[in-house]
Amino acid sequence: MKIVKASIIGFGSIGQGVAKALLMKKAELNKEGLDVSVVAITDSKGAAVDEKGLDLKKCLQKKAETGTVASEDLLGMTGLDVIKKVDHDLVIEVTPTDIQTGGAGLLNMTAALETKKDVVTSNKGPLTMKFRELSNLAEKNNCAFKFEATVGGAMPVINLMTEVMAGNEIKSVKGIFNGTCNYILTRMYEEKSGYSEILTEAVDLGIAETDPSYDVEGIDTACKVVILANAVFGMNKTIKDVEITGITNVTYEALEMSAKSGKTIKLIGEVRKDGKLSVAPRLVPIGHPLSVSGTLNVAAVQTDLAGEITVTGKGAGSLETASSILSDIISIYKCDCKT
Amino acid sequence: MKIVKASIIGFGSIGQGVAKALLMKKAELNKEGLDVSVVAITDSKGAAVDEKGLDLKKCLQKKAETGTVASEDLLGMTGLDVIKKVDHDLVIEVTPTDIQTGGAGLLNMTAALETKKDVVTSNKGPLTMKFRELSNLAEKNNCAFKFEATVGGAMPVINLMTEVMAGNEIKSVKGIFNGTCNYILTRMYEEKSGYSEILTEAVDLGIAETDPSYDVEGIDTACKVVILANAVFGMNKTIKDVEITGITNVTYEALEMSAKSGKTIKLIGEVRKDGKLSVAPRLVPIGHPLSVSGTLNVAAVQTDLAGEITVTGKGAGSLETASSILSDIISIYKCDCKT
Incomplete structure (x- = not known):
């Protein structure tokens, strides 16, 4: 079993969809030889971190009840902090799209690739602004950089092509x-x-x-x-x-x-x-x-x-978009094929 | 560069389409790290064999001019003979469909998998008759068995799913x-x-x-x-x-x-x-x-x-169907991922 330590950066509708999809698909992922362990989740208020793997069900419940997934001692901890400080393999970047500046997403993806983490994202902003820089960085550091969910939600056009x-x-x-x-x-x-x-x-x-x-x-x-x-x-x-x-x-x-x-x-x-x-x-x-x-x-x-x-x-929907993110994750680790 | 030695069993419209597609796509395949060398082609009259790799352009020309690809000394040599006697890795099985008995295709695929060769096919007959037997045999012998072209020609439905x-x-x-x-x-x-x-x-x-x-x-x-x-x-x-x-x-x-x-x-x-x-x-x-x-x-x-x-x-067309066969070939050898 290959254990993939992942962070979910952004815990709005799509981030929560990813957590739900990972819960629903645990057995299927195991069948593919994959165990995706989410070691950190961030939202706008802070972070939840557990290097042994967070309980996703509890995280979703906490978010629904309190409006944030953040632990009290990690209020104010950002996605960028998590990417730089928490040991993991894969950053699932699902913060809101900002097409003017690329927003936090651009900083997150850049930091992830610089620290040799694979990136899977649904965030169009950074890819609209700085696609070539990001994909060059991924190639230089031998990281996977996958983004099926950025175009057409569940419609698998990029991987199809x-x-x-x-x-x-x-x-x-x-x-x-x-x-x-x-x-x-x-x-x-x-x-x-x-x-x-x-x-x-x-x-x-x-x-x-x-x-x-x-x-x-x-x-x-x-x-x-x-x-x-x-x-x-x-x-x-x-x-x-x-x-x-x-x-x-x-x-x-x-x-x-x-x-x-x-x-x-x-x-x-x-x-x-x-x-x-x-x-x-x-x-x-x-x-x-x-x-x-x-x-x-x-x-x-x-x-x-x-x-x-x-x-x-x-083209939209949180589980639909999460399904594209899941397919990207499987395609990266199933065969250890990063191209 | 990974060299894949292949046979094309059946040289009607689809077999010729495969040969044309391999000629057209030599550079692209090389870019993926693949060199597909066709060491044997058979049609209903006989076979052409060259363990160093046939000249596909000459084979297509000969077929067009004389109605067969077979060399004079290999008239009567069948697909089954080639599969059993010629050293190669991949059988491209594109003989005509027979849904009553599975036809020559069933014998060819069985022999190929028994001799631990990978199989890519557009031939529906054997898969309609004996799918489970063929796929179990492939699994047992750790062979790839891919058949995108059997359903909907160029429409990539199986690999999509x-x-x-x-x-x-x-x-x-x-x-x-x-x-x-x-x-x-x-x-x-x-x-x-x-x-x-x-x-x-x-x-x-x-x-x-x-x-x-x-x-x-x-x-x-x-x-x-x-x-x-x-x-x-x-x-x-x-x-x-x-x-x-x-x-x-x-x-x-x-x-x-x-x-x-x-x-x-x-x-x-x-x-x-x-x-x-x-x-x-x-x-x-x-x-x-x-x-x-x-x-x-x-x-x-x-x-x-x-x-x-x-x-x-x-759903049809020789180059369209060949394109599905080519995608199957790439997916097998690009990443050495036989599942």
Whole structure:
């Protein structure tokens, strides 16, 4: 049995999802020859640390009851402190995304890789800002750096392209990478309604944020386009390199007209091999794999041998995202294959 | 550089596709640390053997010009002879499918695994008949046994479920596993035509076989359902365990009525965890990831953590199928990870 000592940095919805998934999947991980022992968890208030392995059930309970996982004697201990001071192998970095500066996540990932720890993350910010620096650092220190959960939650697009599709040259990737926009466009057509009415509905249902601009203006999609460009095509792009149009000007009339010619309108993010990155509402034929409805995410990958391969899945949700994190962890340690 | 000595058993459309793909991808394979050296190729007339590695370009040319790859002195040498007598590591078994007896493929795979060679295949027959026996033999002799290409050509459904989705429990798989049936149903609706008119069109275009019964009666889909049941769920099923209804009784009127309620009809193969296997025409909501048109294949996988993940791709084509074979080869030797 290979024992992997891990920290969970960030204990919001996704961090808690990871803890739950590790509890649910203990037996399955053991079957793969893995014992993931979480030796530290941090949230904004402080840390819980036990070098023999924390009791995850108790940690989740404490978080639910008191609002923090931190032990009284470790209030104020940060993720960075844990990464630098606690002996472990793997940092699960799931702090909130900050696409302006990379935020604490960037400092955490850098420190983890500098101290030769493997990193698995769902945090888009640092990868949108400093992808190349982080992946170079990982390579230099022979660390794994995996981030399936940053693009499309449970939709396994990155590992599909880099592992399953190995042997294929990837020519382009395009897809729906934001469930909120897909929901709004789907419902506008179904309800014969305008953009702002459906936006209100989406906010009421908790599908859109109270400030939805990050989603509806295409910024979130653009972050994912940047990560795919860097991770899959080996480019060195930031969000400034993406031409972005959101969905705020799409009308019901446009959706209706498209439908009459057998098409629908989706917010499509695209990476082309020539380096062109874009986010814009585009016509998609009904019946094409990209024409999925509701909050789903989808990615269509153009390859030289296999033609077009499409993968669809839930773009959000804490257990869904945790599932991608778990798959990354298994792929690192199952075979001791860090590439 | 790891040198993998391989044989290609069967040199029809798929075998030639594998040879072409190996030629195209020599540099990429080298980058992964692999040098695949094809030391033998067989077709129905005989064999070509060179323990230092055949010139694949010349083999393809000879096949095109003379109808066989066999050397004059090796006419009559079979795949089984090559597997038993030629020293190599990997058997690429791509002979034609025989679902009645398993055909030569079953003998070839058994001999390969008995002589401790790894097997990669696109041949459904042996896996539909004797999956458990073959996979037990592979395990006993510590051989890799990979068969992504048997289900959905280029659509990477098996490796997606067993590798990328690791950590998830698979609850059910359903999908469109036969491009001919999907084409016929799609075109019937588009053309407002009956089944037999569109079948004639499909035969004319080479999309359906002259004897299309294997496809349209759901047998081919059932074979894939059996392989998925055995490979992904660890069941021990054969084609007799599948409840099968084909598409021959689907009418244009049924398609039209479905469309009025936002649905379409697709031939869906399904494996349920309780052991129920079925193939039947089913209603699928338009906009659902399973509602893809044309000759596409698609598989929707229900998981406990990630929810529903869907993958879509071309179900046939020689290079497309070869691409799945290549991905299997890379996954075996890249990391020396035979599980």
